[in-house]
Amino acid sequence: MNQALVTIRDLHVTLGGQPILRGVNATLGRGRITALIGLNGSGKTTLLRAILKEVPYTGRIDFHCGHDHRRPTPQHVGYVPQKLNIEARLPLTVRDLLGLALQRRPLFLGVGRRTAREMEDLLARVWLPPSFLERPVEKLSGGELQRVLLALALHPQPELLLLDEPAAGIDFQHEEKFYDLIAGLNRTTGVTILLVSHDISVVSKHAHHVLCLKDGQVQCEASPQEIVAGEMLAQTFGAEKAAFSHHHPVR
């Protein structure tokens, strides 16, 4: 493998007294798209949250960042969560949400012209028109919210992007564009991506490397081609392999 951006060694996470991750070893290649696959409850989201240091863990997660490889964390980690843990009825508009992230001064002072322009540019990157700035976050559809969250994750320019089923709720027409956008970002900016997906067609089209998680351990890792062709799917998904290899989400 080429140079690593993140190395994970003997990672253990225990939640609610239950071992969730049990000795995970993995490497995220710099500038590569690594797909993380596995059944519901196998620990995918927990692994992302450990990388974000949102859950306590033992073992090592080492970042080898930027020009100075001794720096402990990447320049910026973008994260699109599987589900939003904020109060869904929060009376925020998209402008407020982006404004909180984009400008340092308090929102009640209003949004400066440059910030307003940046917001529109960010929305345009996920094909949302400027009029979306006025939309209340609580009224967005699932797919629209995912796109706003991706826009948020793109500012400032991330060095590592953690995407937890980012296209969940996005319609077929936009899903392909969504992944093309992510792959394009990877090509043009060199951002390293860890992508949780249940969709093997997405994995085989866009990922450079695949990690299969099973019961909190890395069951196998391989190229997407090897994953699709080989026995790895059967090992990871058991009887559900058939559903997975026919491009249906494993649920």
Ligand SMILES: Nc1ncnc2c1ncn2[C@@H]1O[C@H](COP(=O)(O)OP(=O)(O)OP(=O)(O)O)[C@@H](O)[C@H]1O
């Ligand atoms: N805070 C918590 N306390 C106790 N158990 C937890 C906690 N968070 C997650 N778990 C458990 O850890 C296991 C792994 O959860 P995780 O969300 O990482 O799975 P996942 O692979 O992302 O699944 P999915 O495909 O459904 O998103 C599950 O059994 C879940 O119930």
Ligand SMILES: [Mg+2]
């Ligand atoms: Mg999950």
